Amino acid sequence: MTDPVLSVQGLSVETRDGVRLVDDLSFDLAPGEILGLVGESGSGKTVACRALMRLLPEPALRIADGRVALMGQDLVTLSEARMRGIRGRQLGMIFQNPTAHLDPVMRIGDQIAEAVRLHEGASRTDARARAVEALRQVGIPDPEARAGSYAHEFSGGMRQRAMIAIALACNPKVLIADEPTTALDVTVQAQILRLLMDLRDRQGVSIILITHDLGVVAQTCDSIAVLYAGRLCERGPKRGVLGAPAHRYTAGLIRCQPTSAGGEGMLDTIEGQPPAVSAMPKGCRFHPRCGAVIAVCNTHQPEQTARGPGHIAACHNPVADAAMTVSV
Amino acid sequence: MHRYRFVLLRPLQFLPVLFGISVITFVLVRLIPGDPARMLLGTRATASALERIRAQYGLDESIWVQYLYFLKNLFAGEMGKSIVFKTDVLKLIGTRIEPTLVLVIGSVALAILIAVPMATIAARNRGRIPDQVVRVVSTLGLGTPPFWLALMLMIVFSVKLDLLPVSGYGRTLPEKAAHMVLPCLTIALSLSAVLTRSLRASLIAQITSDQATAARARGLSEGTVFWRHVMPNAIVPTLNLLAVNVGWLIGGTVIVESVFAIPGMGQLLIRGIFSRDYMVVQGVAMCFAVATVLVNFLADILTVAADPRVKL
Ligand SMILES: Nc1ncnc2c1ncn2[C@@H]1O[C@H](COP(=O)(O)OP(=O)(O)O)[C@@H](O)[C@H]1O
Numbered sequence: 001m002t003d004p005v006l007s008v009q010g011l012s013v014e015t016r017d018g019v020r021l022v023d024d025l026s027f028d029l030a031p032g033e034i035l036g037l038v039g040e041s042g043s044g045k046t047v048a049c050r051a052l053m054r055l056l057p058e059p060a061l062r063i064a065d066g067r068v069a070l071m072g073q074d075l076v077t078l079s080e081a082r083m084r085g086i087r088g089r090q091l092g093m094i095f096q097n098p099t100a101h102l103d104p105v106m107r108i109g110d111q112i113a114e115a116v117r118l119h120e121g122a123s124r125t126d127a128r129a130r131a132v133e134a135l136r137q138v139g140i141p142d143p144e145a146r147a148g149s150y151a152h153e154f155s156g157g158m159r160q161r162a163m164i165a166i167a168l169a170c171n172p173k174v175l176i177a178d179e180p181t182t183a184l185d186v187t188v189q190a191q192i193l194r195l196l197m198d199l200r201d202r203q204g205v206s207i208i209l210i211t212h213d214l215g216v217v218a219q220t221c222d223s224i225a226v227l228y229a230g231r232l233c234e235r236g237p238k239r240g241v242l243g244a245p246a247h248r249y250t251a252g253l254i255r256c257q258p259t260s261a262g263g264e265g266m267l268d269t270i271e272g273q274p275p276a277v278s279a280m281p282k283g284c285r286f287h288p289r290c291g292a293v294i295a296v297c298n299t300h301q302p303e304q305t306a307r308g309p310g311h312i313a314a315c316h317n318p319v320a321d322a323a324m325t326v327s328v
Numbered sequence: 329m330h331r332y333r334f335v336l337l338r339p340l341q342f343l344p345v346l347f348g349i350s351v352i353t354f355v356l357v358r359l360i361p362g363d364p365a366r367m368l369l370g371t372r373a374t375a376s377a378l379e380r381i382r383a384q385y386g387l388d389e390s391i392w393v394q395y396l397y398f399l400k401n402l403f404a405g406e407m408g409k410s411i412v413f414k415t416d417v418l419k420l421i422g423t424r425i426e427p428t429l430v431l432v433i434g435s436v437a438l439a440i441l442i443a444v445p446m447a448t449i450a451a452r453n454r455g456r457i458p459d460q461v462v463r464v465v466s467t468l469g470l471g472t473p474p475f476w477l478a479l480m481l482m483i484v485f486s487v488k489l490d491l492l493p494v495s496g497y498g499r500t501l502p503e504k505a506a507h508m509v510l511p512c513l514t515i516a517l518s519l520s521a522v523l524t525r526s527l528r529a530s531l532i533a534q535i536t537s538d539q540a541t542a543a544r545a546r547g548l549s550e551g552t553v554f555w556r557h558v559m560p561n562a563i564v565p566t567l568n569l570l571a572v573n574v575g576w577l578i579g580g581t582v583i584v585e586s587v588f589a590i591p592g593m594g595q596l597l598i599r600g601i602f603s604r605d606y607m608v609v610q611g612v613a614m615c616f617a618v619a620t621v622l623v624n625f626l627a628d629i630l631t632v633a634a635d636p637r638v639k640l
């Protein structure tokens with residue numbers, strides 16, 4: 001197995017009051033891998049990826065524990081100045097809402113060129129040419145002219161393409177995509193996902209694709225990590241996790257998918273609401289909503305146990321093997 | 329460039345606006361109790377002398393006819409003759425316009441020079457001591473009436489420290505500059521308080537905005553994010569606030585010109601009011617109105633230049 005580009009170990013994020021919004025998150029990302037980070041809204045996906053970028057809104061939130069090794073180098077202990085050299089150059093990020101995350105009064109081309117000039121010391125004309133090239137790469141027609149446009153002159157899908165161009169302008173090793181298609185309509189969604197997969201194939205970039213949509217994961221990702229209330233429930237290759245989910249929460253999510261084979265017209269839902277961060281249940285955080293609680297669930301957090309090659313789950317009473325089959 | 333088409337079209341809208349303003353100033357001036365002829369000649373003037381003055385200035389005509397004269401003059405680019413100064417109002421304004429222009433432009437420039445650094449320091453240190461200090465200073469600036477501030481500045485810098493002249497305007501350029509420092513500072517301190525508050529609030533909103541986070545995610549330093557992405561987005565609302573305040577600013581110059589005895593248009597306006605010099609009051613009021621309209625026009629142009637989303 002090749003060395004991972006990014007290896008996250010025991011990452012925890014705390015609020016000022018000591019509430020753990022992300023607790024003990026671990027995963028590896030191989031070169032060219034697309035990892036789907038899945039969870040209901042509020043499960044800590046955005047907080048986790050801001051922590052990877054060291055862009056938490058301090059002092060409200062801080063990294064309490066853990067290691068984030070990018071090609072062997074720990075980012076958590078890096079100085080802010082060195083970290084700035086990583087952002088945009090090694091780690092690119094794109095966001096859920098491209099409209100809000102683009103500067104409305106700066107030309108798109110200038111926003112791309114900005115990172116190129118900063119990280120590579122390129123001249124103004126070189127950076128401009130790179131910006132046009134980046135726009136071409138993400139499939140924006142007539143990139144020479146569009147580099148001079150402003151965000152409001154682009155459609156939603158085009159804005160997300162422009163954001164991807166900004167993030168990829170310096171050819172980062174890892175792209176963190178925080179719900180990149182949630183704000184877009186379905187046809188555009190598919191185009192953007194297609195684009196991300198193309199970029200992975202062409203440039204070998206590894207992608208962390210954050211989403212609450214298992215359908216997106218099934219189409220796009222190589223592996224999956226499922227987050228519930230800030231904790232990792234289950235992680236593994238896509239086939240393993242979607243085909244034979246071990247954690248009750250993962251199984252529930254799959255049943256809730258409109259496309260899943262178990263659906264049969266009626267949509268299942270998981271009863272109840274995710275816990276408030278200030279009132280985390282004791283034991284397994286999912287047990288108040290779980291249909292298969294055993295005594296230990298109420299008192300002890302489950303340990304992560306191996307379920308298959310690269311497939312782990314943290315559940316006291318996992319789904320029996322082959323109890324579910326889902327066409328992926 | 330169609331976003332700038334309004335620059336050509338907007339002046340057409342000025343005509344009805346200025347027409348309305350002319351009606352209002354004309355009527356308001358004549359609502360001031362008192363009779364120009366009597367003010368000029370004194371209480372012991374004979375009835376025939378009063379009549380002569382009234383006839384000379386057309387004050388014996390009906391108010392409609394007077395207004396038509398006023399309009400006819402305006403179209404000919406004239407504003408009538410001052411009863412007190414016995415000269416053309418436009419010429420009179422010409423001799424008075426320089427100190428007022430210097431005062432307005434100087435105090436706006438000074439206010440911006442004060443407000444931008446203050447708001448920057450406050451926003452980048454929000455909640456901490458520098459922010460508190462700026463808050464206290466700007467609250468003081470808001471709460472202090474300009475006339476009182478003017479007197480205090482005069483006492484400190486002119487009387488006690490003897491650094492600057494007390495009042496007047498002077499003849500040579502250095503003299504004029506020295507005379508304008510305190511008047512400009514008086515207005516600038518009040519105005520900068522308003523601007524600082526507005527700019528601080530927009531800066532903070534932009535510092536925590538998504539687009540600033542995205543800029544940080546590109547690896548930009550906090551300083552670069554601030555000057556390249558935060559400030560350009562925060563400046564537009566404050567620019568418009570400045571334009572909205574131009575009426576207040578003109579009122580301020582009238583007071584400040586009186587306190588510092590500056591021979592500007594504000595002082596001319598006050599003299600005109602006291603002597604019921606209708607033509608002078610009308611003329612100065614029209615000038616102030618035109619200035620306000622033009623400043624707002626300029627602010628619109630700047631807004632369109634600063635924010636590519638704006639269409640007017
Ligand atoms: N600045 C913050 N201060 C305190 N709590 C926060 C802050 N930002 C997010 N949270 C909390 O962290 C939790 C996870 O949020 P988030 O990562 O945005 O969820 P997701 O992206 O999975 O929808 C939420 O319960 C949210 O209320």
Ligand SMILES: [Mg+2]
Nearest residue numbers: 045046178179
């Ligand atoms: Mg989120």
